[in-house]
Amino acid sequence: MLTDPAALLRSVFGFEAFRGVQAQVVERVLAGQPTLAIMPTGAGKSLCYQLPAVALPGCCVVVSPLIALMHDQLRSANALGIRAASLTSVDADWRETQDRLVAGDLDLLYVAPERASGDGFRALLDRARIALFAIDEAHCVSEWGHDFRPDYRLLRPLLDAFPDVPRLALTATADAHTRADILTQLGIPAEGLVISGFDRPNIRYVMQPRDGLKGQLREILAANPGPGIVYAPTRAATEQLAEALGQSGRSTRAYHAGLAPEVRARNQAAFLASEEMVMAATVAFGMGIDKPDVRFVVHAGLPKSIESYYQESGRAGRDGDPATAILLWGAEDFARARQRIGEVEPARQAGERTRIMALGALVETAGCRRAVLLRHFGEDPPPFCGNCDNCLAPPASIDATLTAQKLLSAVHRTGQSFGLGHIEAVLTGKSNDKIIQRGHDRLSVFGIVEGEEVALLKPVARALQVHDALTTTEHGGLALGPAARPYLKGEERVELVLPPAKARRSKRDNSANPVDDPIFDALRECRRDLAREAGVPPYVIFHDSTLREMARIRPMSQRDMALVSGVGERKLEAYGDAFLAVIRQFA
Incomplete structure (x- = not known):
């Protein structure tokens, strides 16, 4: 029997409301609908399978590409009171984990795609009750993605072997081509695509x-x-x-x-x-x-x-x-x-x-x-x-097309083998021994750049290299690139961006404690001690945003502390008294 998702959100995760498309994704998963969720990093992708893992009978199998990522998420899940384990090459307790899976004593099981696509793992799942397949970092399934992992493309038979188990794919990064490939490879219909947007405004x-x-x-x-x-x-x-x-x-x-x-x-x-x-x-x-x-x-x-x-x-x-x-x-x-x-x-x-x-x-x-x-x-x-x-x-921008023509012409006329320093010397009319010996002081491009235009040569050369109009030789010289012709003829414009002389200072304080609140610093010290004692990173205890809210609200009881965002029942029980003791010192 399902537990109310909103109630679980509050009791397990300590949040009053879902963010962005979380509610839509969770609703689809609980209804058994296959889903691909495109959510930016920091939008709470893991909650989209962690909450169903607690709500649904059985175990959620999470396919994740890296052991470090699995173990990091494992720590966070266990801190929330979610029964979680991993089956990786470095886990010595693999027999215990398999027994817990078969006995129905796990909410979450993290595995790598190499293990998940094997026959032995499928046989293990046949002996257990599976609630959900979650494929994290799903862009790895696509050859068009930037982190392609071939084993991700072998997951489809496992998913199809359990047709009644919903499948959820999650990623923060996928263009239209990659999204279509993920849907095809994992057998998710197009209507299962949920996109929350890519903006990270912070x-x-x-x-x-x-x-x-x-x-x-x-x-x-x-x-x-x-x-x-x-x-x-x-x-x-x-x-x-x-x-x-x-x-x-x-x-x-x-x-x-x-x-x-x-x-x-x-x-x-x-x-x-x-x-x-x-x-x-x-x-x-x-x-x-x-x-x-x-x-x-x-x-x-x-x-x-x-x-x-x-x-x-x-x-x-x-x-x-x-x-x-x-x-x-x-x-x-x-x-x-x-x-x-x-x-x-x-x-x-x-x-x-x-x-x-x-x-x-x-x-x-x-x-x-x-x-x-x-x-x-x-x-x-x-x-x-x-x-x-x-x-x-x-920034300001200027039309540097003429300067670009001069630079490309100088590269061509000097034989396409000299570095930018020599080209600059020719263009600005410097008669050094190297230039005189090679007769470059007699070229039509000698001395044709002067005044403020001299400062444009380096950024113009940089822009031309970006656009493949200039390339470097194996000895570090400059040569005309495949795209040089239209720039040399002035058919392509070079719009040069000139950054401001002095960057405007930000009015925003990026420090963890922008208002210099002593209570916040004391709460952070308490968090460090608890994290050291538990052998976990400090953020597994509470995020900075949760500590700032504690400092602002100053709860004086467990009941008040439970109202702070990010404080679920398990963390309240484990850490509430320690943080309340710190806050009371400032009462």
Whole structure:
């Protein structure tokens, strides 16, 4: 017999009302209808299967791509009083877990797609009562997705073997093509698609050309308190950045697939437990992290695609509090991305070129960043969001088509083998030995750039590389790219975005305690102690938003504490008295 979903929402999760499309998804699942839910990170996707898992008789099987993600969600589920376990290669209690499943003693069972698609697992489920199949990170099922996992495409036989069990697929990132592929691969009808939108209004988007990376990162860390992630393009870069940023006094660690497993596990655990640590990592770090209080994510290089950027930047601000996503890019990123196109099979090359062009449009726009992102996912956003760098400090733009023609002409006339420094020297009329020896002082392009136009050469070269009109040779020289001809002839305009001389300071405080409330700090200290004692990250106890509400309401009894958002019955029983004792000290 089903329990009222609204009553479970209050008693188990501590919330008075569903958010966004949660109610619609939960209603469909409880009615046995197959569903694909597209919900942005931080919108409460896990609740959409956790609540039915408690409400329905039997066990909900959750297919998840990473062990770290499973164990993170396992901790949170157990803290809510939900009977949960996982069957992974590192779980020593697998026999006990199987016995609990068969005995009906589990609400949630987390498994990887490799295990879920095997015959042995299907035989195990035949002996148990299954309430729901939940396929998390469902974009992994699609070859068009940015995190394709072949084993996800083997799940359909398992789902079809239990025709009376509802199936729920969830993801934060899927364009129209990927959504259609997910529906087909998992046997979900088109009417089962539920989209809540892709907007993350609490995230501020900032994009800048790289210019002294370590200095830029130090400035970012100084301006952004709280936990953060810096994504670097290589393993070596993560360790170099972690060491450099650690010299600023901030706690930092590195994470990449080349580290020993015990080192990765130790660094990840330290990050989850910390309220200020910065993790310098490759993109191998993130999907398995359910940490809600990440206050900023920095990309120190170009992501693979807009989908990847949305997914990775979306790891900031999962708790709904203000967060920042910063992308530092260089023209060489686009050159390397185009070189990698030749490494993929021919059928995918056109799609990869489209992805690079979409990224180019995002980093070069003078308009709203959020609008570009949301239009990519098929939405029709307003032209102004008020929470990205371009909306907060609108940049000027100038027509640099003539400068682009001069630059391309100089590259062509000097033989397409010299770097930008030499090209600039030719264009600005500098007669050094190298120029005189090669006769470049006698070229028609010698000295044709002067005055304020000189400052445009570097950003114009960067823009031309983004648009594949300029490429780099293997020795670092510049050469005309496949798209050079229309720019050289002036048929394509180069609209150059000029960032404001000084970025407008945010009026918003991204710190956890913007009003400097001593009760909040004391509650946080209490949370740290409880988390240390329980061996879990602090956010598993309560989110910052819950502590801020406690500080504002100042409950004096268990009954009052139960009214605070995020305080369910299990957490009230386990932690209520400890936090009440702190609040009473300030009465």
